[in-house]
Amino acid sequence: MTRRERLTRKILGAATLCAAALPLSILIFMVVLARPLFSSFSVTDLLTGTWEPLQGRYGILPMMTASLLLALASLAVAFPVSLGCAGLIFGLAPPVVTVPLRRLVQLMTGFPTVVYGFVGVFVLVPAVRDLFQAGSGRCLLSALVPLSLMITPTMTLFFSDAFAAVPRPILLAATASGADPVQRFVWVVIPSARRGLAAGMVLSFGRAVGDTLIALMLAGNAARMPSGFLESSRTLTAHVALVIAADFQSLEFASIFVCGMVLYVLTSCAALCAWRMRAAAERYSG
């Protein structure tokens, strides 16, 4: 090994170390700044209590429920849509449809979230208000539609990749035994890509939980337990953005770092799950 190679290696290694320290330091900052709250409340109090800062209660259960509800519902909407689109792209539609659809989906991954929220405020919110007589119209349902639309493109592309990774001999075998394209897609392609599909869903769940702007602009931001999709509610992410303006010494301020921790743990679990599933899928196909 030459001197120059050793030097290059050292510099690159140092940069990698810096980059790898970032995810850890984010977690450490959250824990340290949330500490004032842990000394006066137990973890279960914080995670299962209600949010009444004036009465000295800093529980984040309502926000956690709203976040999970919104993310799971938008996943439930986006999953069949993405599966259908990925199916079209995989070959259930003629190339005249497939090629432009794929381009469009790729471009849609670039739509800014704030624009989804903006269009939602001026189109969807009045519509929901008139259709369901739902107060101001800012509710979980108004956030659900753009959120599911936002996660659909990345999910579709992920699913397309999973379908494209299905080994060709399996496809040929299915066709040779007389399956038409739809039968082949439903009974052969989807089952053999199931690990990839699961990984894509988990990642999209992470994205849906982590989105701030759509929920902040459209879900209404009332800090109470959501009891239906037409109720105004506040997600964890919106909560962080709303409370940041509070007094820096207060417990209220410390509580947003608990929210940050919960979000961090949720999304990193999602990333770890997706990674394990992908590793399993690679072993399976290779």
Added chain:
Amino acid sequence: MKRGCWERAVRCGCYAAGFWVVSGAVAVVGFAVRQGAPHVTPKLLFGGVSAREALFGGAPVFDGLWPAVVGTFYLVAGAVALAAPLGLATGIYLAEFSRGRLKEVLTVFFDVLAGVPSVVVGLFGFSVSLLLHKMVSPRLGPCLLVAAFSLMILVLPYVIRATQSALEGVPQEVRITALSLGADPVQNLAWVLIPHSFRGIASGLLLAVGRCAEDTAVILLTGVVVTAGVPRSLLDPFEALPFYIYYVSTQYASPEELERGFGAALILLGVSVSLFAVAYAVRRAVGHWALYRA
């Protein structure tokens, strides 16, 4: 007979899904264009001041988007200038110099970082600025520099991943040719591998630019304000397009402000979509011109 029915239903379902996505995209773009296009004029950017005055004369713009456009530009430039060297170095290290267990662990680390919600990254940036405020100087607070640093964290995984997969995609015969002609590994990296994977890296950087330009949650927590004028230093608060759109949608004071909001939404949408389009085109284009350079 029954079977034919069932298959037609699946096919129809797929087309319905495709239709839903297309109509969603059309609704978003259509609304932005219909409401925003009439207002995209020099007046939208510069308000009452003439363009020349604002660009070269340093005249302050009070009723236009110009300060927000400049703020976003500085922000993106700063974040990418920070993310590019670190991301490239890390990507190269992961692809070329790390093996086995270490590589696996590092990859998972960056997967986790890629999944961290932008509001959490913003919260981290905010707490860093609190720390600076306490430890270094009480004059420091949320500012352009902190926001650019936080955005760097947000886009770093994209740059790393793009660099790593571009390098790992270099075919074996290209990889060993220069080595067999007597180049050492560093020369091989600098003159063969990096030029060869130039397209992948460039498209990753473009995606990072797009992500920086559109993200709102991070800057919301790290120093963006409604009126600041064109930023004069890295330690000033700043304006930015995505935040302006958010602000208008929650509390606009006048119809003119609302019109500017529509214009801003159209501009931001246009910028992001064209950045993504260019990124995909760069990645897809054939012929490695960079290989034959120099």
